[in-house]
Amino acid sequence: MRHSRLRLPLCLLFTSLSVGAFAANEFTRDSGAPVGDNQNSQTAGADGPVLLQDAHLIEKLQRFDRERIPERVVHARGTGAYGTFEPTADITDLTRAEVFKSGTSTPVFVRFSTVMGYRGSPEQARDPRGFAVKFYTTQGNWDMVGINVPVFFIRDAIKFPDFVHANKPSAVTGVQDPNLAFDFFAHSPEATNMLTHMYSLEGMPDSYRHMNGSAVHAFKFVNAQGEVHYVKFAWKTQQGLHSLEPGQVSESIGKDPNMMTNDLYGAINKGDFPKWDLYVQVLKPSELGQFAFNALDDTKVWTGVAERKVGTMTLNKVPDNYFESTEESAFAPSRLVPGIEASEDRMLQGRLFAYADTQMYRLGANYQQIPVNQPRNKVSNNSQDGAMNSSGRKGEVNYEPSGIAEIPQDPQYKYASTPVSGVTQQLAIKKQANFLQAGEYYRALSSKEKGLLIEALSGDLNHVTNESNKYAMLSYFYKADPDYGTRLAKATHADIKRVDTAAKALAN
Ligand code: HEM
Known part of the structure; x- marks a missing residue:
């Protein structure tokens, strides 16, 4: 009453x-x-x-x-935190990016995630972990949208929707099915290196704090003179690497399916701030051709290229509002700043389009005005209106050119020039070397790590009911390294002679 x-x-x-x-x-x-x-x-x-x-x-x-918005089409399950990035080396010879200027401290927002599960899915998944960093630099936002391993499954964006369909829960049952995933991989030998990373200990970190990160693709550094270098970025954890072994995963999910978030937030809330060092590998454009593989193929690491430490990131604040920070955060590999540009990597090129596109659908045309996405410097252009706009833009000159009130542009910020040649084409890259680095990675593992990789990978391969897909997969791992393939064949009760014959028929 x-x-x-x-x-x-x-x-x-x-x-x-x-x-x-x-x-x-x-x-x-x-x-x-x-x-x-x-x-x-x-x-x-x-x-x-x-x-x-x-x-x-x-x-x-x-x-x-109206509380729910569409979850991300991939990487739906995630956890965010705020922090800072501080450079530790002078690299003005390589890039003009302000974020690397000595003495600066740049605020960051980081979102860690799994890829294929729904928003509430368990965090212990045999899946890459997203490692997306938004740097709020003095010259606009730079997003480094990476993962916890240095390579990816495929090398052309045109295959990405198919890759995701095969790996997400089935269109019929709503449950993930290794039969569908390996049907795709059996026809995508370029995934062999990434699969080897994913099924090793590296693929199942026990905490977001205990994993490394990588932007995977090559980008370009551009210095004040307009000179271009190709660069790969990698985060190395200061907390050490720790993983769940295959036999520990189910129990861990049973104990706490939110383990990764609880661990990260628990550490930050008690003042134990996690840190990662940022490393770069740098190549001159003339050095790209030096490998037995294509240097702009994201299924490969740059073997033998020195790594240079350039900064450290510290995460020190749990967001006050999950939805407004983590759910509404929007990262895009196209969100770059002067001094950092995209390379010609075919996967990266597709990503340059896809992220801002999905974010305009998921969050609306003015999603960059949401506080977590807002640059800390002033935005000044002629874009206007649209749903939920609250930019506070003033003045009636919303066009260019204008003699009344033109917004000046500084030619020093034009994109760097890149030489191109040839005719338009639709052809796969040369020097694919699909199995080379999977073999190198396998041979570098300790004998215990090899055993755990065989256990995890054969566990899923044993669910593959289609014989020809199973043999195709085994032939890829055998081609990468005969010991690797033989042990997998044994663990999946396969005919090793048939695997050997299939492997001999493969191109390198
Ligand atoms: C052509 C290939 C790819 C396409 C089309 C693609 C597309 C997408 C899309 C649409 C999203 C959702 C974004 C959002 O809703 O805000 C996403 C998220 C993400 N992708 Fe990709 N992706 C591709 C490849 C990759 C690769 C190679 C990596 C790692 C190097 C990667 C890392 C991520 C991460 C970390 C997120 C989550 C970002 C966050 O936390 O909000 N993706 N991707």
């Missing part, structure tokens, strides 16, 4: 307060108007229906009905 204001002294106090300033933290509608009762709807008498005129009730239900 509603209390009568006249009978209750507390309500008299409320009445007297409401005449002047409304007390802070009192319950209001979205319009700011005070709410007298958030527990009982307004009704027609004691037994009658609820009234449509109870605008607070209607608004509360409407807002609730």
Whole structure:
């Protein structure tokens, strides 16, 4: 029953307060108007229906009905944290990017994630871990949207939707199915290196703090003179690498399916701030051709190229609001700043389009005005309007050229030039070397690590019911390294002669 204001002294106090300033933290509608009762709807008498005129009730239900937005098409399950990045070396000879200027401290927001699971899925998945960093630099936002391993499954963006369809839960059952995933991989030998990383200990970190990161693709550094170098970025954890062994995964999910988030937030909240060092590998354009593989193929690492430490990132704050920070954060490999540009890597080129596109759908055209995505410097251009715009843009000259109020542009920030040649074409890259680095990676593992890789990978291969897909997969691992393939063949009860014949038929 509603209390009568006249009978209750507390309500008299409320009445007297409401005449002047409304007390802070009192319950209001979205319009700011005070709410007298958030527990009982307004009704027609004691037994009658609820009234449509109870605008607070209607608004509360409407807002609730609209709480969900589309989850990310991939990387739906994630965890965010704020922090800072500080450079540790002078690399002005390589890049003009302000974020690497000595003495600077750049605020960052990081989102870690798994790839294929839904928003509430367990965090212990046989999946890459997203490692996306937004640097709020003085010259705009730079997003480094990477993962915890240095390579990827495929090398052309045109295959990405198919790769994701095969690995996400089945279109019929809604459950992930290794049969579908390996049907795709059996026809994508370029995935052999990444699969070897994924099924090794590296592929199952026990905490976001205990893993490395990589931007995977090559990018370009451009210095103040306009000179270009190709660069690969890698994060190395200061906390050490730790992983779950295949036999520990189910128990760990049973204990705490939110283990990665609880670990990260637990550490930050008790002041144990995790840190990663940023390393770069740098090549001159003339050095790209030096490998037995294509240097701009994201299924490969740059073997034998020195790594140079250039900075350290510290995560020190758990966001106050999961939705407004982590869910509404939007990272894009195309979000670059002067001094850092995209390379010609075919996967990266597709990613340059896909992220901002999905974010305009997922969050709306003005998603870069949401505080977590907003640059810390002033935005100044002629883009305007659109749903939920609140940019505060002023002035009627919203076009260019103009003699009245043109926004100046500095030619020093034009894109760097890249020589190109040839005719338009649709051909796979040369020097694919699909199995080379999977073999090198396998041989570098300790004997215990090799055993755990065989255990994890054969566990999933044993679910593959299509014989020809199973033999294709085994032939790829055998081609990478005969010991690797032989042990997998044994663990999956396969005919080693058939594997050997299939492997001999493969191109390098
Ligand atoms: C052509 C290939 C790819 C396409 C088309 C693609 C597309 C996407 C899309 C649409 C999203 C969701 C973004 C959002 O809703 O905000 C996403 C998220 C993500 N992707 Fe990719 N992706 C590709 C390859 C890769 C690769 C190679 C990496 C790692 C190097 C990667 C790392 C990530 C990460 C870390 C996220 C999550 C970002 C976050 O935390 O919000 N993706 N990707």
